[in-house]
Amino acid sequence: MAVVTRFAPSPTGLLHLGHAYAAWFAADAARAGDGRFLLRLEDIDRSRCRPEFEAEIFEDLRWLGLTWPEPVRRQSAHFDDYRRALTLLEGRGLLYPCFCTRADIRREIERSPTAPHGPDGPLYSGRCRALSQSERSARMAGGESYALRLDLEQALSAGGNNLTFHDRARGAIRCDPRPFGDVVLARKDTPASYHLAVTFDDDAQGVTLVTRGEDLLPSTHVHRLLQALLGLATPEYHHHRLLIGPDGKRFAKRDQAATLQSLRNQGHSPEELRAMVGLDRGT
Secondary structure: OOOEEEEOOOOOOOOEHHHHHHHHHHHHHHHHOOOEEEEEEOOOOOOOOOHHHHHHHHHHHHHOOOOOOOOOEEHHHOHHHHHHHHHHHHHOOOEEEEOOOHHHHHHHHHHOOOOOEEOOEEOOOOHHHHOOHHHHHHHHHOOOOOEEEEOHHHHHHHHHOOOEEEEOOOEEEEOOOHHHOOOEEEEOOEOOOHHHHHHHHHHHOOOOEEEEEHHHHHHHHHHHHHHHHHOOOOOEEEEEOOOEOOOOOEOOOOOHHHEHHHHHHOOOOHHHHHHHHOHHHOO
């Protein structure tokens, strides 16, 4: 089977050197597997996404020498797909509405300093899980804001136990999403979270190898569970190293000195950047 990889930035800022490494890593893996490299725009957060950042993404990636099939998949064009996935999970009794605000959750955690933590921070206590269906319906009908959370224990019982996934750098990994607790899969005004959208999109685009930074390895446990619940294909993974800046921290969009636009304007070439990130050494 030909390898299909993807690079999926969010148009909320300029790409930086870490993005270049991730994009090249994915494209190189596709080329080595005689496959295809896809570009996807993760633009669900319409309040932060900007057309100018989208245009700059295309310019930066073309400058790096990358090409991809058109049209580019935009998550904002597939909200109905995500709603259908949520409806499937809801029909199996695996979702519940959570009416707790972030402030409510923060205050609850402050009152309980021993609250367990996961990769995304302190775990939600599950307070709204105990609400009756009539109370849930009444509060939703009344216009309250809410998030749709995955009932993790129900999800594990429904087919989420004894799952594994394969990482090219680490081998077979047993899936354990418990450190995330009852993750948010959507909000009242946003029909999909990162976890749901990225899992659905990878299957919809036929991605066979997901390459991304090792900071996202914990999230893969959630994604593997969603694949099992939604009947989606499970790709292979390769969680690669993160690039670290001179300050010892990984690159971020706020690091203007490391943006590809800035480096290009300084006269750097793509070849120099490949050497800079270590790809000329096959790392």
